Amino acid sequence: MVHVVYGDGKGTLVLSQALEAVPGVPEADDQYGFSLAVYDADLDGCSDLVVGDPYEDIGAVPDSGVVHVIYGSVSGLNAGGTAAKEFYQGSGARLGGGPETDDWVGYAVAAGKTSSGTPFLLIGVPGESIADVEDAGGFHYLSGTAMTTAFVHQDTDVAGAVAGTAERDDRFGSSLAATPTHFGVGTPGEALGTVPFAGGVGFFSHALTSGSPKPLGGIGQDQDAVSGDEQVGDQFGAAVAMVPYRASGATSTAESLLVVGTPGQDLKTTVDAGSVQVFKLAVNGTFTETAAIDQNLDGVDGEAEAGDFFGKQLAAVNSSPNATSTATTTRLAIGVPGEESSEEHPEKGGVLIVPLVGAPGASDRWIDPGYGIGSLPAPRMLAGLSLAASPSLLYVGSPYGPAEARAVYGFPWNVASGGAPTQVIKPGEGGIPETGVAFGATVR
Template structure:
C-alpha cells in the first residue's frame, strides 16, 4: 500500500503539533500501541473509514449489522471550525472496511457508507452501510459513564510510531482523567497515543469478558506519532462519550427505512395519478414527488426524455408503485408500473421503470431509468414476448432481503402460458438478472389455468414473497382464489423457493372456497420477531378476500369481505392466526359487516420496530373497506386498523371521513375511502383519489391517529394546488410510497 497522502492531511497534521490548538476538532490519524495479529478477531467490530480518494482516513465501530459509529469530524467540511455534518449521503464516496485486522486480508467486509445521521452535541455520527455485514458481531454500547482512573482500550487504523499508513489495526490503553456530559479526557499509558486516522475509533471497557463501547476517539496531542514533531510528548486527548446514546442509536438503527429519493436524510413522498392527462393524452398517468424539507416538487411522466416509453392515452403510468434502494447507494429508487402500455401490436402489454434516486433527486444521476419490458434486457424478461393483455406491472413489490439483496417483484397477471390465456406470472428481479415465477415452475403450488391471474397481487418483506391468483378456480368454484408463498433463497432453477400454497379448501385455512371470493386479491407481509428469536426472521401474512360472504346475526351478507392472517416461520411452515371482518353490531370489533362492503380490497402492514421483539403495538395492519356505506351514503368507504397480533377487537381503530382522525369533511358517495392505503414506520398514508376534491388528495396520518387510545396529531395533506403541487389532477392519491 502506498504511504502517500494528499497535502490536505499533512496540513491538518501540522495544525495538531503543539499548544492548545492540538485539541481542535481535526481528525487524529493510528494508535501507537501494538499491531493486532492478523488472526485476532476479538476486535472485529473495529472499522477503517476512507473518505473520498483518501482525502481523510478515520476509524469506526460496528454497532449494528448495517451501522457504524464514528466521528463527525471525519465528514465535516472544516472540522477545525465546525463539526456540523449534513444528514444524508456523504458528500464524497466513503468506504468502510470492517472485521479485518490486516487490511490486505479478505476477512470481514467492505461496504460503502451511504447515509450519515449526525449528533449536534458531540463529535459523533451514525453511518449506514450499503448492505448488512454478516459474520461480524456488533459491539454493544456501555450503559455507564467513564470514571476517573478507569482504563479503556482504543483500537484504530491510523498512524503508528513508525508507519504513515499501517496495514494492521493497532490498540492502546488509555486512562480516563475526567468526564463531562458529552466528552472525557484521557491519557495514553506507556507512551501510547492516538494518531492521525484513529479518530472515531472505539474506546472499550471489558466486563466479565464482554466488550462495551464507552467512547470514540476525537482529538489528540499525538505525542510519539509518526510525522509529529519529536518535541511533542503529550499522549492525552479528548474522546466523545457514547455510553448515553443507546436510545438514540436504537431509534435510528431500529427504524424502518424512509423514502429518500435525494438522499438528504429527509423523507420524501411519491404520489401516483395514473388517470392524469399528460400532454392532452387522457389517462396517460404521472407521478408527483414531494421532496422533504421544503426542497420542492417534481412531476414524472413518460413525456420526460429520461423515462422509458412515451405518454399515450390510457397507459396508466403509476397504476402501481413501489420503492427500494436497488443500487444500494443511499438514494431511494422508485419502481413504476405502466400496465396499459402498448408495445408494437401488443395492446396493454405493460412495462415497468425503475427510476433511480440521486442527490439532485430522481433522474439526476448518471443512471436515470432501468426499463423492464418483455423481449428486452436479460433473463426471463428478455426471453418472454409482449402480448396483448399481459398487464406487466399491474402489481409491484420491492425491498431488501434478510441477506441484504435488493429485489423487485413484477406482477404480470394477463400473461398467457401453455395455451392458457391470462394464467399469469411474476418476475423476480435481483442480483443483476430476473426469473419468471408461475404455476408451471418447480414446486409452485396450483396449476396453470386460463384466467387465474397469477401475479394480480404481490407482497414481499425481507423474509418472504407472496403472489396471489385471485381468479384461480378451486375445485370448480370460479374466482375462489389462491396464493403461493416463497422464500428469497433461490432453488435449483435459480428461482425463489416455493414454500406452500393457500386456499380456503385447505383444512388449515378457515372458511371454504366459494365462487367469487377472490381469496388473495390483496396481500400484505410484515417481518415478525417472536420472543426468543434474535431477529425478525418470520413474517405475518395478511390475505384479503373481498368477495367473501359472511353470515352475520343469522343473515348472509354477500361480498362483505374478510381478511385472514397467518404466521410464516423461518423454516417455511405456517399457521393461521386470525380471521378479521367488520363483525356484528354487538361484538367488540368496530363496524358491522354489510353486503357489498368488500372488506379487504386493499391491505398494508408494517412492523414499526423490526429489530425488537414484536408486540401488539408494533405489528399493524390496515384494511381498506372502499365500498362501505356510511349511513345513507353509498360507497363512502373506510379504513379499519388492527394489530397483526392478539385479539382483533382488543385495539382496532375505525377511520372514516370527518371522524376526527385526520380525514376532513363528511363521507361522500363514491369517495371509496380505503382504496389507497400504505403504512410507513411512522404514518398511514390514506389516498382519496375519488374525492372530496376534484383532483384527489393524500393524507399522512401519524401512527397515533390510527392507534386506539392515543391522541390525534396534526395530519399532513398533499393535494394538487397546495404545497407547491400543480393544481391539475384526476386521481391524485391513487397510490403513495
C-alpha cells in the first residue's frame, strides 16, 4: 500500500491494487510500493507516481514483478481521467522479454527529465537471466512521453560497451539513481577477478544510440583511481545516489556527483562496518573520486563497528542545481541500520548527514531513534533503511520498532545533531488510516 500525503494540508490518498483504477489485485507478499519514483511522465505539468511491485506474480510466474505509472492531475493523483499504465515482461506487455520466476521487475526505479527536457524512467530487473546466466540482471530505459523502451544488460551490444560482463548473481539493476545528464546502475553481486560479491557501478548518459542510452564507464574497487580494496561481500553499489554538480566558474550544470554505498566493507578487522565514496562524473564519462567516508574518518560522528552496514541506504540533494555547488547546497544522508549506541538497543540504527562538497566532517550531523528520530529507541529499529530527499527536507522512515514510533520524519538538511523534525507523518494522524504495518518502509 502507498500513502500519498499532499502538500499544504490538502489531504491524503491511499493507493493499492484493491482500487478498481489500479491494475491487478492484492496478493500475499506482493509488497506493492517496494520502490517509488516521481516525475512528469506526460509533460502536463503535474507529477506522476511510479510504483514498483517486484514480487507481483505474472500469470503463474511467481515474483516476476510489475511497475505502475499513476498519473497526476490538477485534481490529484489517479483523478484526471488518464488510466494508470502497467509495465511487466510478457506477451502483449509494454516491456520486452518474457516473465521469469524472481525477475523482480521494479525492484528499483528512478525517473526524471534529461537536460533537454525529455522524461525518462528506469526500471531495474536484478533477477533477470541473460541467456543461461541466472540473476545477471538488467534494466529497462523508457524515454519520452511515448515511453519507448530499451533493455540494457552487461552483455548488451551498444556503442561504448556496458561495464562488466553478465555473470551469475551480479544483480545488475539492483540500485538506480539519475540526474538530467547521467544515471548510475548498481551491480552489488559483481565479482572482481576471484572476489565474489565485491560489487560495481556502471554509469551512462541519457544520449540515445539506436534507442539505448550510451554507456560511459564503470567503477569498482579494483581500479587504481578508486580507494579501498575489493573484498568478498563488499557489495559496492548496493546503494547509489546522484545530484547535479556545477563547479565554480562553470556556465552550466553538466556534471554529476555519484555516491556509492559499500555496506559490506570491512575496515581492517571491523567486519561489515561499511563505507561510502563520492565520484564526480564529467560529461565525457571520466570520473574522479572526491571523497571516501566511513565512521573512522577524522571529524565524522560515530565509530565504525562490526555490522554497522554504513552506506546501506543513501539520499542526496542539491538544493540549488543552477548555482555553484557548495557544502551547504549539496548534502548527503547515509543510512547506518546496524548502528547501536548501547547494548540495550542493538541495531537501533541511525543516519549520518554530511556535505557532498568539502570535508565530510566539517558540517556533519547525526540522528537516531530517541535522538531526533522520535523519542523511543528500541532494539532492531534499523533506522536508516528508508531515506528520501527533497530540496528542503530529508525524510527518514521508521517502519520498525514500537508501534508509536512508526512514522516518517522530515528534517531540515541543516538540522543539528539530535535535532527535532519539522514534519511528522504517522498512521492515525492527518487523515492517514490508523493501521500502518511497516509504515514508511519506502519513502519518496
